Amino acid sequence: MDSIVKSALRKSLGDDSPTTRFKIEPTSGATFSSVDYYKLAEQEFGFSVKKAKIVVVGCGGAGQNTVTRLTEMGIEGAMTVSLNSDAKALAVGKADKKILIGKELTKGLGCGGYPEIGRKCAEESRNEIKEVLEGADLVFAIAGLGKGTGTGSIPVVCEIAKSMGALVIAVVTMPFKVEGARITKAEDGLAALRQVCDTVIVIENDKLLKYAGNLSIQQAFAVADELVASMIKGITETITLPSLVNLDYADVRAVMRSGGVAAIGVAESNSSDRARDAVMKALTNPLLEVDYTGATGALVHITGGPDLRLDEVNTIGEIVAQHLDPSAQVFWGARILPEFEGKVQVIVIMTGVKSPYILGPVTYERPVVREVSETLGIDIIR
Incomplete structure (x- = not known):
């Protein structure tokens, strides 16, 4: 974790020189990237080898920040996408593809913290989202839950990706427990998200205090961005590039499909x-x-x-x-x-972990209502 914290701090302070010991270098300049291994396999075995298409989508401000960091780090074998309802925020981020969602609804001015508006923005831009997800085998969707665009749009993005046959992994952060109303919005967003994803990776901002408690808020969030970006980069490039021990797409699918x-x-x-x-x-x-x-x-x-x-x-x-x-x-x-x-x-x-904060895993065969009833010992009447 130390290298992630130090890398995030260095980035937030504007010091990202290649001489820094903890620098995470993009693999595009590393040993493996100079060789097209798919082309090599095609020549060796005489047939076209399918590459797993991997798309990383940042939803809302927090998701966009992570995608920006991931794009800066460089990621081999994946396309990065940022979508936001705030035109100014979207303009300063970095991604292979940017989508301004809800142009007619919000005129590029954002959602004002309302997830329902974020959802409607994503629905308005459904065709553009479908276009970037076309043919994707694996989709990572990233958001910070508790505000408007990210909370409202990420379930729509994941639902579209799932309907198109992709393996869908959401990575979300939960608000600090002192953030009041955002907690309820985040929990509602998480409940919706879990119904349309294979797996949801949840990070509690409060847990970051253990690693970054003496940092400024900006620096602490930079640590979260670095963590998520490093995780996605690591998994993606272990799939797309030869490694000491390889993961392949089938391995990831076996673990993450309906992982809760x-x-x-x-x-x-x-x-x-x-x-x-x-x-x-x-x-x-x-x-x-x-x-x-x-x-x-x-x-x-x-x-x-x-x-x-x-x-x-x-x-x-x-x-x-x-x-x-x-x-x-x-x-x-x-x-x-x-x-x-x-x-x-x-x-x-x-x-498939159990959490008292999240109430445990939900699969497509196990409805939320039954799980809440079992966990809390109450009957829920519908």
Whole structure:
């Protein structure tokens, strides 16, 4: 987590020089990117190899900020998209494609914090959204819940992506508990979102206080952007680029399909027992209050330097498996980056977790009403 915090701080202070030790370099200039491996496979085996089309969509201001950071970092094998109802905010962000939603409804002036207006803006721009999602195999949708555009538009984006056959993973942040009315909006938005996604990865802003409590608000949110961007970049490039241990699209789909609510844990270590230390920290410090003993699956992304050993990677995978349900599916991938010499970073995404804050996972076969009734011990009359 330290490198993510330091990278975010450096970016917020305008110091992002390539000489910084904790710089996360885009892989576009790395070893693997100079070779078109799909073309190489086609030449070797004599048939056209399908690339998984991956689209990352930032919804609203918070989602746009994360996509901007991801675009700046560089991501190999994915298209970045930002959509917003605020024209001025959208203009300053960075993405491969930008969509100003709700032009007729809000005239580019934003939603004023009303999720229902955000939803209507997305519905108005449904055709434009469908166009950028056409043919997508995997869609990451990102938003901060609790305000207008992000909360209202992300369920629409995910519903469209799901209807077009994509695997849909939402990554959302929940407001600080002191934010009052935004909490209710966020919970309503999350309930809607969970009905149209395969998996929702939830990050509580309050949990960020543990890592960034002495930072300014701007810097703390930059840490969240860096965390989400690094996670998506890591998963995407472990799929699209050859790695020490590869994940493929089928692995991600196996774990994330109907995964319900997911939690993310991030840690790194440079100790003598760095692999064990990093994975244990990641498992014991997730950014959502959860019980993962009954989790249905896990994706583990490991980053190390040229000195990363295969037995260390295997140790991390084994420890994750030991801490989950015996029937849980665990897939892991590992990549080598020169700046991680001497240390190991572990990102663990646990699906199907139970959380007292979220009321546990929802699948398409298990309605929300039944789950709320079972969790709270009350009957709900419809």
